[in-house]
Amino acid sequence: MMRVIDFHCDTMGERIARSEGKVGLRSNDCHISLEKMLKGEGLAQFFAIWIPLHDTAESLGVTMQPYEYFNFVYEKYKEELEKNKDILAPAFCLDDIKANREKGLLSSILAIEDSVPLEGKIERVDEFYQKGVRLMSLTWNYENSVAYPTSADPEIMKKGLKPFGFEAIARMNELGMIIDVSHLNDAGIFDVLEHSKKPIVASHSNARGLCNHRRNLTDEMLKLLGEKGGLTGLNYCAPFMSEEAAKNNLTTCDDIVRHALYIKNKAGIDAVAFGSDFDGIGNNLDFGDYSGMPQVIAALEKHFTADEIEKICWKNAYRVIGESMK
Template sequence: MQLVFDGHNDVLLRLWTHERDGADPVAEFLNGTTQGHIDAPRARKGGLAGGLCAIYIPSGDLVFADPDENGHYETPLAAPLDRLPSLGIATEMAAIALRLDKADAWRLCRSVKDIRKAMAEGIFAAVMHMEGCEAIGADLAALEVFHAAGLRSLGPVWSRHNVFGHGVPFAFPKNPDTAPGLTDAGFELVRECNRLGIMIDLSHITEKGFWDVAKTSDQPLVATHSNAHVLTPVARNLTDKQLDAIKECNGLVGLNYATAMLRADGRSDGETPLSDMIRHVNHLVDRVGIDCVALGSDFDGATIPDEIGDAAGNQKLIAALRDSGYGESDLKKLASENWLRILASAWREKDV
């Protein structure tokens, strides 16, 4: 079994939502559930050894647009969020991550050494990520606090605008050049992440924002959960020009399992064959090289192919990649080693 370290999931959002309904998030993760995609039993069954676990503040006003007769759609951007309520929710999600760590339900990792140790011991290696930085004010004081709590990766924006920059809408067909890029506060956020050793994720940012980060950051460029725009022209996917920039700096792109980002018709439909996933992996590998492609499932945050189902089905993708010609050394890179390399680079670790 190829152990998988995954670049993006929303399990903290699911656990936080269920806790508000009275559930115990530690018991739900540790003992398993029939809901969502990730818990400890299903992760073990599917070889999901860890991943970047997102703190994400939901947008209650977001309603996904229905496709028109041509299959085209454009969902209006969610409204910006107020900072203080966002900070409260983010703190609650971080607390769940810390409680899971304290209960040995998972290991909250702050280094690649931590990740490797947890994987070797069969404990889910969780890295705290923030998807959209509404909880962090322009003064960046909260960034220091979250970093102390374990935050090691963030995306400045989700698919909405905030004080740091602009996000792309959920739209098909659409290119990612939809709005301006970073604000002055966004440039400062990038510089501070570089100082602290927090990886910067470009998955939801506009194309102008992508290039703003590229000219400012001293880290390799990373899109944790994005696919190839030339194959599925949704605004969230990366153009070949962006992929070329990722290759040039030895960065990384994580394959998103979301069916709307895999299918040629851009539809969210569980009846999506694994061949669509292979098609994107092949293009990404051809464009950026085997060392710059990994997995970024979006488990617990998207409609994924029914054939995978949840974390327990992860090895079906590995098997499909193997059947399509990828050898074991390349599969190990795609499944985990490429992520560990890029995290070590962003976190300035030498001994990994």
């Protein structure tokens, strides 16, 4: 059965683009390969181009500037689409996902994690849209022309979107590019919740009320997200699950279930989805990788109805994609 839609992974940039051809999407030892997606009931995957910056870029040996780096990974992404067109097809709107599904093809949706390559130029939003980007995380872990990241510094947490940030989200709404608030600071998230004309997503974030990590969403954010028709993608990063998971360096299916139940309680079942962060997280998973998604679903089935499971797997994603992406 093809039914899992996942809002975030780092496979393309972190495992494939810089591998100098050694790692491909079809078959590999990453969390995500197309073979693993087929085993794991995959339907559609958002593939993020994450942009390394500052000391992170330095530690990875990346010397390209953000815009150049986006284009570098983008070329690799297109190559992978071409090589795997018998299994995988790009999707730019909901109808594409439906059409691909009918042909038995997995869907790939291009995303960008960090709006830093916009460099304050509104026409870049259009350029990325033309290149197929349909979801943009406004920040990663550094300030950019749009906004501020989630931070240990309470003063940074209080800074709202920048004037260009408001311009950028309005253009994203017009074009049909999903606004992603994962990694965005608290005040920025509230600004987006208030000003976006379309449902938004936190592509890979859990509940802060259950695990007090600043990358997770507060109860108030979850409530507003639900009211806005948005969703949050359950992230499998151990430090976002619990202190115990962090200590054991292991995320279990039960950890995912706990956050799913909590988010359902605060935001409603319509706001629960998957946002694995596959190939962007360093911890172990008791279900292994994408091919273990049926184990995650089986664990959810003990606590959710069949209809709720379908919502988490793909129905909520269909609704948000249908309303916010074109």
